[in-house]
Amino acid sequence: MCCGKHTTVDENSLFRSDQMSREIPFRGYFRLRREKEFRATFSREENMKRQIRQFFLVRELLKNQWLKTSQIQDIQQKKLHKLLHHAYTNVPYYRQLFDSVGVKPGDIQTVSDLSVLPITTKSTLRELPLNQITAQNIDLKTCIKDRTSGSTGMPLNFFFTRDDMDIRSPVEIRMLASVGYKATDSTLAIIDDRHLGTTYWFQRLGILRREYISILSPVEEHIKRIQTMKPDIIWTLTSNIVLIASRMQADNIRVTRPKAIYTIGEFLDPNRRRLIASVFGVAPLDQYSSTECGGIAWECSARMGYHINIDTVVVECINNGKHVQSGESGELIVTNLHSYAMPFIRYSVGDRGILSDKMCSCGRNLPLMMAIEGRSVDFIVLENGKRISPYLLTCAIEDIPGIVRYQIIQEAAKQITVNFIKGDGFSPETLRKIQTQCQGVVGKDVEIKPVVVESLVHDKSGKFRVVISKLATN
Ligand SMILES: [Zn+2]
Structure with a gap:
């Protein structure tokens, strides 16, 4: 969707x-x-x-x-x-x-x-x-x-x-x-x-x-x-x-x-x-x-x-x-x-x-x-307790060239990892854009860490979740 x-x-x-x-x-x-x-x-x-x-x-x-x-x-x-x-x-x-x-x-x-x-x-x-x-x-x-x-x-x-x-x-x-x-x-x-x-x-x-x-x-x-x-x-x-x-x-x-x-x-x-x-x-x-x-x-x-x-x-x-x-x-x-x-x-x-x-x-x-x-997707939870629709982050990322598939993981209140499989059009600019466009949504206080990976994580039932927050209670 x-x-x-x-x-x-x-x-x-x-x-x-x-x-x-x-x-x-x-x-x-x-x-x-x-x-x-x-x-x-x-x-x-x-x-x-x-x-x-x-x-x-x-x-x-x-x-x-x-x-x-x-x-x-x-x-x-x-x-x-x-x-x-x-x-x-x-x-x-x-x-x-x-x-x-x-x-x-x-x-x-x-x-x-x-x-x-x-x-x-x-x-x-x-x-x-x-x-x-x-x-x-x-x-x-x-x-x-x-x-x-x-x-x-x-x-x-x-x-x-x-x-x-x-x-x-x-x-x-x-x-x-x-x-x-x-x-x-x-x-x-x-x-x-x-x-x-x-x-x-x-x-x-x-x-x-x-x-x-x-x-x-x-x-x-x-x-x-x-x-x-x-x-x-x-x-x-x-x-x-x-x-x-x-x-x-x-x-x-x-x-x-x-x-x-x-x-x-x-x-x-x-x-x-x-x-x-x-x-x-x-x-x-x-x-x-x-x-x-x-x-x-x-x-x-x-x-x-x-x-x-x-x-x-x-x-x-x-x-x-x-x-x-x-x-x-x-x-x-x-x-x-x-x-x-x-x-x-x-x-x-x-x-x-x-x-x-x-x-x-x-x-x-x-x-x-x-x-x-x-x-099912998780909300992103900021340090001040504010919840952000996960959709805002997927919107920020999906148009960046060089990404085949991605997954956003909120590790901590101020740390978000964006794992992605790189594809055509990938360049250092891809990393920079992930950082700046995500920070545009969650604020500059949050560290955005783009990581190139070979594969993405599925949960135990085999479901893929595009946004995972380790803080989310939803
Ligand atoms: Zn009916």
Whole structure:
């Protein structure tokens, strides 16, 4: 997740700040396209057409959720066939993958047939040249690029076509509609700078109003904005809303009760749920998404589990290469049915989960996933007791060139080690940037020690944690 698990607001929100775009040339292919440049490539008419298309997509998705599960699965299957044919025809990596197991796209009739295909991991994609993993019939210059390292601590660049991205807002609106979201409701998104969106003309008129504030700004500013804006929907990283709620509780600050609070990116445990509910008067709803695959699953207000968007993704749960029974924990493998520029087919998202065969009491027939494991990260605890969202540090690091994978370990209040495996683009500057960019988050008093390592540490259960604090009690 953006953190690995970004909630994508819309395609324009995927651009980094100017400062970042200057710093991140991508293997000499492109520099990150800036939002304005990208929008300028479309005429007003084209942008209008896209908005109309998204309107119809919203209608379609809203309808799908009430269809019989078998009917939604038919939609999923049709999209899957189309994607597999496209990947086999246009993406060398997937053609080789199919050929390596002697399978043609037509051999995969159902989702359960998918298991004949080997799983693709982030590290596999990282090692391959771009022209092997992207579609040869799509001009990448017209695509949107994003980059994330997520809970794996392994940065990777992604490409999406406009059509790939157009589904993301409608998926989000379907989720919001489940809490009675209206066009006149306002949303406050507290997210990282790269995902700060722009305001559309209709938002200035108060329709689908959305304001952004950087997660990097102090928690006091987040609270102030919540007080002044009185948003109907608050959207932020789990660790961040926990920090906000803790501060509000400590200082006895009250705010207008929002309609819903959506958490993203990290595990939302019962204690955190209780804290947020007691402070805001409304229990949070968790969303499971990733930059690669968009919105994967979400909680409705019945909170019986996470509804899987099976009309936009395929989620498999496996152990030792085999599908596990519902109710059993396994590795989550996701296929993004709207990934044509750079397909993600049987992609290991690095999390574990439990699929369920229970139906939700809300009446929606999108199947349920019970729990998502593996997104646990520690807070960084400073000497004065202040807790810092771990996400701020991963954000600070993930764009530094020369890092294949990293892990941040807080050894003591004033000492943080950044272990990393070096890669292309590594130079002494990499070390300096790790130090200065991390100190920008935690302060100059904290010693930041970058260390080149051969491998990174997994915990006893085999889980990889990108941020570990030896002081954390969370
Ligand atoms: Zn439900």
